[in-house]
Amino acid sequence: MSFFANQFANVVEWEEFRDDMIFWKWSNREIKKGSKLIIRPGQDAIFIHNGKIEGIFEAEGEYQIASEIIPFLSTLKGFKFGFNSGMRVEVLFVNTKEFTVKWGTKNPVLIPTPALPGGMPIRANGTLNFKVNDYVTLIDRIAGVKESYLVEDVKIRITSVLDQLLMKWISREGKDMFNLQANAFDIAKGIQEDLDMQIMDIGMTITGLQVMSFNYPPEIQEKITKVASYEMVGNLQKYQQIAMTDGIASGNVKGGGTAADMAGMMMGMNIANEMMKNINANQKPASESNSAPSSPTSEGKKPNFCPNCGAKNEGANFCPNCGHKLN
Incomplete structure (x- = not known):
C-alpha cells in the first residue's frame, strides 16, 4: 500500500524562482501522502485552504507534509491521508528580501516659482527600497487573484504617483529652488511617507527612499554654475x-x-x-x-671732494688742486 501511495507523492517548492519575483503560488494540485515541502533561504511558505491562511512556515529546510506540516495547520490538524485521497491546498511562497528599485521622473516636473510663470522644469532620480510586511493584506488584495507578482508591478504602481509627490515635497521643502540638493533628505523623507501609504493597502512597506540628484534644463544649469563662480569672486x-x-x-x-x-x-x-x-x-x-644726494649742495654746503679732479676739500670755495669752483 505504501508503495502505491508514495508514487503519487509530490514536492511542494518554489519552482519558478526569480530574484525579481515577490511571490509565487503553488496551486491546483493535490498533496498526497509522502509529499514534502522545501523552503529555501529568503522564502516563507504560506498554506491556504478555501481562501484562508492555515499556517505560515518561515524556517528554511525540507519537511514531511504529513508529519511535520499538517499537525500545525489551524483547521486541518485531523486530516488523514487515504490510499487515493489527498488534500487540495494552495501554498504561497513569498520572497522575504528587501527589494531595491531605481526610479526617475518620466517627464520634467513643473515646480511653481515666481521667476518662471510656467514653472521650473525639474527632473530627479534615485532609488527606493520596499518589502512585504503584511501577508493577510497581500493575499486579500493581490495573491487571491494572481499566481505571481513582480517587482516591476510595484514599480509601475509607485512611479504613477511619484511625479505628483515630488512636486508636493519640492514645493514644501525646496526653499532654494536652485539648490534643491541641500534639501534632498527632507524631500525624500516626505515622499517615502506618502509612498508608504500608497502600497500599504497591498501588504508592502517602503523601507527607504533616496534622491540621488535633481536635474535642471541645460540653460538653467549653465546660469547656476556661472552665478556660483561670480559669487566666489x-x-x-x-x-x-x-x-x-x-x-x-x-x-x-x-x-x-x-x-x-x-x-x-x-x-x-x-x-x-x-x-x-x-x-x-x-x-x-x-x-x-636719485634726488637725495643733491640736497646738501642745494642748501649751500661745500662738497668734501672736488667733482672735477676728486681732490679732498677742507671747506674752501675753490679746489686747491685744480681751482674748480666748489659752490
Missing part, C-alpha cells in the same frame, strides 16, 4: 570684469556696435590705467633715491 567690479571677459571670449560682445566699441574702449583704458599705476609704483623709489 565676491567683488562687484571683478564680477563686471569677468562678465565682460566672458562676453568677448564667447563672441557675444563684438566690434561694430557702439555699445561693443565703448565696452572695448573702457576695458582698454582700465587695463592701461592699471599698467601706469604699476609703472609709477616701480619708478618712485628710484627717483627718490
Whole structure:
C-alpha cells in the first residue's frame, strides 16, 4: 500500500524562482501522502485552504507534509491521508528580501516659482527600497487573484504617483529652488511617507527612499554654475570684469556696435590705467633715491671732494688742486 501511495507523492517548492519575483503560488494540485515541502533561504511558505491562511512556515529546510506540516495547520490538524485521497491546498511562497528599485521622473516636473510663470522644469532620480510586511493584506488584495507578482508591478504602481509627490515635497521643502540638493533628505523623507501609504493597502512597506540628484534644463544649469563662480569672486567690479571677459571670449560682445566699441574702449583704458599705476609704483623709489644726494649742495654746503679732479676739500670755495669752483 505504501508503495502505491508514495508514487503519487509530490514536492511542494518554489519552482519558478526569480530574484525579481515577490511571490509565487503553488496551486491546483493535490498533496498526497509522502509529499514534502522545501523552503529555501529568503522564502516563507504560506498554506491556504478555501481562501484562508492555515499556517505560515518561515524556517528554511525540507519537511514531511504529513508529519511535520499538517499537525500545525489551524483547521486541518485531523486530516488523514487515504490510499487515493489527498488534500487540495494552495501554498504561497513569498520572497522575504528587501527589494531595491531605481526610479526617475518620466517627464520634467513643473515646480511653481515666481521667476518662471510656467514653472521650473525639474527632473530627479534615485532609488527606493520596499518589502512585504503584511501577508493577510497581500493575499486579500493581490495573491487571491494572481499566481505571481513582480517587482516591476510595484514599480509601475509607485512611479504613477511619484511625479505628483515630488512636486508636493519640492514645493514644501525646496526653499532654494536652485539648490534643491541641500534639501534632498527632507524631500525624500516626505515622499517615502506618502509612498508608504500608497502600497500599504497591498501588504508592502517602503523601507527607504533616496534622491540621488535633481536635474535642471541645460540653460538653467549653465546660469547656476556661472552665478556660483561670480559669487566666489565676491567683488562687484571683478564680477563686471569677468562678465565682460566672458562676453568677448564667447563672441557675444563684438566690434561694430557702439555699445561693443565703448565696452572695448573702457576695458582698454582700465587695463592701461592699471599698467601706469604699476609703472609709477616701480619708478618712485628710484627717483627718490636719485634726488637725495643733491640736497646738501642745494642748501649751500661745500662738497668734501672736488667733482672735477676728486681732490679732498677742507671747506674752501675753490679746489686747491685744480681751482674748480666748489659752490
